[in-house]
Amino acid sequence: MTVQTNVGLPKVDVPRYHFDIYAVLEGPQELYFGHETQVGVNIVETVRIATEKGEMEKCYISPTKRRGVERRTLIWAPVQSEGVLLGDKLGCGVPHTCAQPTCPICAVFGGLITSTTNVDVMGKTEKRSPTTTIGRLVHGGGVAIQPQDVVEKQRAMHPSMMHKAPEKEPTPMPFRRQYNEPGLLYPVYNHCLSVTEAEFTAVAYAFLNALARLGAGNPKGVRIYEGKLIEEQEPLLVVDRYLVPLGKRPITSPSVTSIREALAQFRADALQVEGQTVAQHEVSGPHFTRWLGSAAYRKLQEYAVQFAELYLK
């Protein structure tokens, strides 16, 4: 008997790398990230942090929610020449992922088919066998810097009522919902394990496009916070492509509550490569390349454009 030890990834003739994206996001308006409903209140997801000063509650953009929004951004991407969305073209959705090796979404986000399934793909029936594609993209961070309390607001009508004919529900149903307050800063990161640059284009496209869509219901959206990195005012964003992680990882400790302290730490870590403090927007060596601030933003945009060229024409 021969034992299979291979991971199942096809051999490629281009290099594979690890990639990281580090960013500080800001909610420019109140945001709702649903957790559960208690006594008629829609509760936002929070985390409890133990610090030297005691326990505190912080708002949270959970990595799993960011991942879901990013994946849907790819499924809903328009394929220009065919008048369909990418997910429809590939027969790849949520929860019915296609798990095909050719799918740019499943290649990085992973996919699973538990039993033989017939799938309608653009009018043709495709038979798919049980298979697993291991995801190579993981999400982290998301705990707000400021320990601001959630705000609770009364809304006139629950969103589910808006789809009903007026004569069916003549009385608006008031409901209460919590929100993350505007102006909270959320340090986040994405990590990719052994992907090609072509595969990373989907990650860049999803990361940039998901910014406008984070949050449940309305309002939605975050921005990449701007502050001092190499220049005084630029996106607090770092992109790494590497075999060896030679840069310090700009990850904010959840127990830090001071914006000034958190951003100074993010900057200090972002500027540390191979034990040296760097002063330029791009640092490149044989095993590690880091793009910072506006250069990192442009690099992600370049990859995202490549994704559109590859899959959305």
Ligand SMILES: [Zn+2]
């Ligand atoms: Zn797929």
